[in-house]
Amino acid sequence: MKSLFNTEAHAEILSRIDKLSESTQRQWGKMEVGQMLYHCQFPLKVALGKLTIKKPNPFMKLMFKVFKKSMYNDKPWKHNLPTAPGFRVKDGKDFPKEKQALVTLINDFYGERDIKDRGPHPAFGDLTYDQWGQIQYKHLDHHLRQFGV
DSSP states (O other): OOOTTSHHHHHHHHHHHHTOOTTOOOSSSSOOHHHHHHHTHHHHHHHTTSOOOOOOOHHHHHHHHHHGGGGTSSSOOOTTOOOOGGGOOOSOOOHHHHHHHHHHHHHHHHHTTTOOOOOOBTTTBOOOHHHHHHHHHHHHHHHHHHTTO
16 A cells, blocks of 8 residues: 655655646545545644544444554545545635645645654554555545546
């Protein structure tokens, strides 16, 4: 699995984002392109310590444990997976603003690639250095494929 800490994967993601425009249409799901760019910022903000999310209740903790490996393995995520309630985007978003904000967060995350100990993820618990980078890459890849880039 590719990692957003990897130079080539970082450049690939930025190149794919650059191919998006305000008129890019989704191939599945409900989000418009601006909403998707905004949505993709949440996991990066969590990883960078810029967003705190509530720890899951015991049931959700068990669910996260069951799905943890699928977050960073090589198998692409299925279309139309449910979105965590705190990461849902319902209102319209300004495409250029959200595109720039996402690129900035991606670069910030990549800029921290030398930090080996990131601490536990608030929902998934302990993650290795590689898993942190893989989860970020996989989430971005999923949504960029959603918009055909």
